[in-house]
Amino acid sequence: MTAIDDSFLPADPSTSKGGPVLVVDDLTVRFPTHDGLVQAVSGLSYTVEKGKTLGIVGESGSGKSVSSMAVLGLHDPRSTRMSGSIKVNGAEVIGASEATMKRIRGNEVAMVFQDPLTALHPYFTVGSQIVEAYRLHHNVSKKVARARAVEMLDLVGIPQPDRRVNDFPHQFSGGMRQRAVIAMALVNDPGLIIADEPTTALDVTVQAQILDLLQSLQREFDSAIIIVTHDLGVVAEMADDVLVMYGGRGVEFGPTKDVLTRPSMPYTWGLISSVPDVHERSDQKLIPIPGTPPSLLNPPAGCAFFPRCAHKDKVGGDLCETELPEFLPLAGNPAHLKRCHLHDPEQIYVDEVAPEIFADASEKLEN
Amino acid sequence: MFGYIVRRLMTAFLVVVLVSMVTFTLFFKGPSDPASALCEETGGRCTAAELNSIREQMGLNDGLVVNYSRFVKGLFVDREMYYQGEQMCEAPCFGISYGSRQPVTPQFVEKWPATVSLAVGAVLLYVIIGMTLGSLAARFRGSFFDRAVVGVATVITAVPYYVLALVAWIVLVLQLSIFPETGYHPFTDSPVLWASGLLLPWVVLAFAYAPANMRYMRGYMVESLGEDYIRTARAKGMSQQGVVFKHGLRAAIVPMTTIVGLEFAVLLAGTVFTEFLFEIDGIGWWSINSLGNPIDFPVLNITGTAAAVLIVLGNLIVDLLYAVLDPRVRLA
Ligand SMILES: Nc1ncnc2c1ncn2[C@@H]1O[C@H](COP(=O)(O)OP(=O)(O)O)[C@@H](O)[C@H]1O
Ligand SMILES: [Mg+2]
Numbered sequence: 001m002t003a004i005d006d007s008f009l010p011a012d013p014s015t016s017k018g019g020p021v022l023v024v025d026d027l028t029v030r031f032p033t034h035d036g037l038v039q040a041v042s043g044l045s046y047t048v049e050k051g052k053t054l055g056i057v058g059e060s061g062s063g064k065s066v067s068s069m070a071v072l073g074l075h076d077p078r079s080t081r082m083s084g085s086i087k088v089n090g091a092e093v094i095g096a097s098e099a100t101m102k103r104i105r106g107n108e109v110a111m112v113f114q115d116p117l118t119a120l121h122p123y124f125t126v127g128s129q130i131v132e133a134y135r136l137h138h139n140v141s142k143k144v145a146r147a148r149a150v151e152m153l154d155l156v157g158i159p160q161p162d163r164r165v166n167d168f169p170h171q172f173s174g175g176m177r178q179r180a181v182i183a184m185a186l187v188n189d190p191g192l193i194i195a196d197e198p199t200t201a202l203d204v205t206v207q208a209q210i211l212d213l214l215q216s217l218q219r220e221f222d223s224a225i226i227i228v229t230h231d232l233g234v235v236a237e238m239a240d241d242v243l244v245m246y247g248g249r250g251v252e253f254g255p256t257k258d259v260l261t262r263p264s265m266p267y268t269w270g271l272i273s274s275v276p277d278v279h280e281r282s283d284q285k286l287i288p289i290p291g292t293p294p295s296l297l298n299p300p301a302g303c304a305f306f307p308r309c310a311h312k313d314k315v316g317g318d319l320c321e322t323e324l325p326e327f328l329p330l331a332g333n334p335a336h337l338k339r340c341h342l343h344d345p346e347q348i349y350v351d352e353v354a355p356e357i358f359a360d361a362s363e364k365l366e367n
Numbered sequence: 368m369f370g371y372i373v374r375r376l377m378t379a380f381l382v383v384v385l386v387s388m389v390t391f392t393l394f395f396k397g398p399s400d401p402a403s404a405l406c407e408e409t410g411g412r413c414t415a416a417e418l419n420s421i422r423e424q425m426g427l428n429d430g431l432v433v434n435y436s437r438f439v440k441g442l443f444v445d446r447e448m449y450y451q452g453e454q455m456c457e458a459p460c461f462g463i464s465y466g467s468r469q470p471v472t473p474q475f476v477e478k479w480p481a482t483v484s485l486a487v488g489a490v491l492l493y494v495i496i497g498m499t500l501g502s503l504a505a506r507f508r509g510s511f512f513d514r515a516v517v518g519v520a521t522v523i524t525a526v527p528y529y530v531l532a533l534v535a536w537i538v539l540v541l542q543l544s545i546f547p548e549t550g551y552h553p554f555t556d557s558p559v560l561w562a563s564g565l566l567l568p569w570v571v572l573a574f575a576y577a578p579a580n581m582r583y584m585r586g587y588m589v590e591s592l593g594e595d596y597i598r599t600a601r602a603k604g605m606s607q608q609g610v611v612f613k614h615g616l617r618a619a620i621v622p623m624t625t626i627v628g629l630e631f632a633v634l635l636a637g638t639v640f641t642e643f644l645f646e647i648d649g650i651g652w653w654s655i656n657s658l659g660n661p662i663d664f665p666v667l668n669i670t671g672t673a674a675a676v677l678i679v680l681g682n683l684i685v686d687l688l689y690a691v692l693d694p695r696v697r698l699a
Contacts, residue, residue, distance in 0.1 A: 069598075072601075074598060074602060078509070098606075098607070102604045102605075103604070105601065105603060110602070113598070115595060118595035118596065119596060120596055121599070121614055121617070121618070122693075122695060123693065132600075132603065137604060168694040184599075
């Protein structure tokens, strides 16, 4: 990777406003369909601070992509019902004019999509697509924009960028295409990059490279990142904060270290026990979460995770089944929120859950 | 690429040869006998001896293979032909029309511009109308405009073409006289007459072809507008117009080229009913007129061969265009 020209570095950081890049507050996204109203996202709130990384995890179908796309106003207003608030650098996105959205999209917030094979237009060269992205927000000649595109391709580690800039996407490998998509996302130096499962479609060997690239570019550009993933390992490695989503809602939020070491609701426990290597302990037992994700057409009245929850008995009465738990801070840690009726989840985790997950490890220690 | 074209041209050539052989055989073995028609014409009664001498002079007694080789030879060198007297038929000779008693090749050359004019005008018109309405319908998919366009297209498609053309002719030309008299006048004589004589057939053909074209275009646009790269373009901050008419259209153009290219090839081979109804003296009308008794085989032979060549070449050109338009396609 080569150093970039100074002019392409973000402007003096002190000039940019303080405060979070993104504040999502009580976001609801619903799609009316033939089968009924799909409640893809409900009452979702989170904040992304400047230059920080938020990891959003959850099973597929939990509303990660829908909520991310809402940030860019990418849902068709004719077939989507949205409420709540999304503020990008203080500007409201929900109900914003097309002109406002055009300014935000690609310029203040850029997106890296899951599948780089389909995210690029097959009939335009990689370079022209980056040039286009740059010229949408910068009034410069094609020549200047092209130089910028070459520079960006170089920055993301494409060899011979001045030659490859003229290639069509199909002439790039999957990893290179994702690099190109990242180059395109960064070309306008956005304050926030939303990467929606950026490595899911890639070879395992390439995945780590792309994540490393994102991290090093984040340092270079000082941009915030939302990394959407269902891989807690990625979160552990990259994210400052983590939001766990279930059935279209946030169910746990907090600093990554807190959430991973003191997870406070059963769904997060399930996630941790169903993925390998979160704590780099390869002797960890993998326990899949039993049951299926909730229907978004007829969401349960109470806690959405209730039918799959192994700890519901510890809550008195039929609270879990009838009443939606609020998204509240843990006692003693206002930054760490959970949506769960359990009174002392921390204790349950330490006493019951953790020993089970790491049973193998302790067995070995005993022997 | 070059090798590919050479190979494709060779197959194309073989297909045309095969078509011509089949046409020739069907006629030669078929019931229509130009000799007996000629014989009856010459003087009331036609004796077996007279018939035989005419057949002998025309070479019909010599069998299929000999006749076909004479025909092939005549494509390259001038040939003496008999049909009510000796005539010189210049290469490429497709024979002498039993109707006009003239070599058909010069007549073909004379009539084809009318057909080409008709086809070019109609294609331009319906491609512009069909693709514009189709992409707008896709852009405003589900809107009243979309439904109206698709609805009208469905209705038009349901009407048989000859009804459509006849009604247009009767109402617009005979009753209301909105459109000028139809007919073909060479462009080089008078561009105004050329255009005015072709105006109604252009409109009618466009009216008939535009709905299907609109539907294809709408379908391909809807498909391309649902692709991930469209979302990428919007996420970059592109305007909706830019997204639809740059990224969406660019993808839809590729399959449309194939469809329009093949339609154009068919139109260039002659539009039978349109030329007949609007009295455009082109090869469509010419070939339908050749189906009398006897069948005017030389006319059918040259128009049929031309159609085969056009369609085979049309396919080749369309495939080459596809490779030009889609960077992923490599011809080999
Ligand atoms: N345009 C749409 N219309 C109807 N349902 C949708 C639409 N987009 C997404 N959904 C539904 O919303 C839910 C959440 O989807 P998504 O956010 O893509 O999940 P994920 O967390 O895997 O990214 C899914 O059940 C999906 O089927
Ligand atoms: Mg997703």
